[in-house]
Structures are given as structure tokens and as C-alpha cells.
Amino acid sequence: MHDISRDDRVVAAVVDGSGRNALWLAWLDGREAPRPIPHGEGDTPRFGRNGEIVFRAFDQKPGFLYRMQENGDERTLFANVRSATVGMVSPDGKWVSSISSENLQMLLYPTNGQAPIPISPDLRNSRMRWSRDGKYAYLSIQDGQSSAFGLGHTYVMPLAKGSALPSVPPGGFRTEAEIAALPGVETIAYGDVAPGPSRTVYAFSRMTTTRNLYRIPLQ
Numbered sequence: 001m002h003d004i005s006r007d008d009r010v011v012a013a014v015v016d017g018s019g020r021n022a023l024w025l026a027w028l029d030g031r032e033a034p035r036p037i038p039h040g041e042g043d044t045p046r047f048g049r050n051g052e053i054v055f056r057a058f059d060q061k062p063g064f065l066y067r068m069q070e071n072g073d074e075r076t077l078f079a080n081v082r083s084a085t086v087g088m089v090s091p092d093g094k095w096v097s098s099i100s101s102e103n104l105q106m107l108l109y110p111t112n113g114q115a116p117i118p119i120s121p122d123l124r125n126s127r128m129r130w131s132r133d134g135k136y137a138y139l140s141i142q143d144g145q146s147s148a149f150g151l152g153h154t155y156v157m158p159l160a161k162g163s164a165l166p167s168v169p170p171g172g173f174r175t176e177a178e179i180a181a182l183p184g185v186e187t188i189a190y191g192d193v194a195p196g197p198s199r200t201v202y203a204f205s206r207m208t209t210t211r212n213l214y215r216i217p218l219q
Helices: 175-180
Strands: 002-004 009-015 021-025 036-042 043-047 052-057 062-068 078-080 084-089 096-101 106-110 117-120 126-130 134-144 152-158 186-188 193-195 201-204
Touching: 002 043, 009 117, 009 134, 009 186, 021 201, 036 052, 036 062, 036 084, 043 084, 043 117, 052 084, 078 084, 078 096, 078 106, 084 126, 106 126, 117 126, 117 134
Parallel strands: none
Antiparallel strands: 002 009, 009 021, 021 036, 043 052, 052 062, 062 078, 084 096, 096 106, 106 117, 126 134, 134 152, 152 186, 193 201
């Protein structure tokens, strides 16, 4: 459980001597020694904006989302996420994507503590990512129960200047056709796409299957 910043630092959740998860900061090139983050008891850390770290903690269950400065100051609880997979923080630091482990619903949580916004309540197994420049949101929809999101589609949605949210209808997208109909949307024929340095460069998962034919005697 880790995240990498734009300046090649890494924040990771490390199991300490007591068996709890503790957050650590380090440089990928080793220019500085790794150091623990004060008050960083939690997991799934993500780099936010302006020196913030967003992470999940289990104070008394269910899980809670916190944000704090990299020196451990200003630790603030902003969301109750129950049992959920924490996704990505938007480039402006205002939103965190999360997938519920109970019903696979994908929500965006505002880091200011307001109510979350449903993105795809009926399109299960989805992910939201953003381009680094904040100009596009990537909504990936898995097809069926295939592993690693290898099958499905990803919709690249242009964002208005100053906004990290696409034009989401009230209650979220009900069908993929609603997403594809948004102005300027492009479709990628893979269900797991990670944005690269430009819109036309991305990484993706692809599944391949190899089968063998056998013959056996009937007697």
C-alpha cells in the first residue's frame, strides 16, 4: 500500500513492531533516509495537495479517511468509508475515489467533509483516475467478474477548467451509454487504464487465456 508523488517520493504503510500499520515517507532515489510520519497510524496513504497526506485509519471501526500535513500536523477526519478500497486523490486535492467492499459502489469523497457523490451506483467494479494535468478523468468499468479489470471499457472525460468532476447526473451514471454520450468523451477498449504523461499515452491491463486439448482412451 503506497503512493508515488510527482517529485519521486513514496509514502507507504509499513507494519511496525506492534503489528499496526504506520505511514512512512521516503525518496525513490534514496537521497534522504526513510522516516515515519507522526500520528500516521493507518493504511492506503495517498499524496494530496500542498503537502497533505490522505489515508485510512481504523480507530474503532468502520474505517475513516483522514488528511494531514506530511509532518503529522493538522490531522483531520473528513469521511467515514466503512469497508472500502481507497482509490486516487484528484489533482486539486479536493476529492478521493473509493469503492465500497459491500456493494462495489464507487463514490467520490470531498476532502472538506461534505457528503460523498455517487459516480456509478449501478455500474459495479468501476474506478476513477485523473490525468496529472487535471484535464481528464478516466472512468474504468469492468466487464463481468474478470480479474485485474482486464476486460471492459475506460471512458476518458474532458473536465472543465478548474473542476475535477465530469458532468455526473444526480445519483450517478446508470449506464455506460450515459457516459459515452458526454461531450468529448473518448472510449478505450480496456477496463483498467492508468493515465500517462499525455492523453494518448496510458498503461492498461490485458488478459490472455491459453487452453490445451487432450485426448483420453474411452476404455
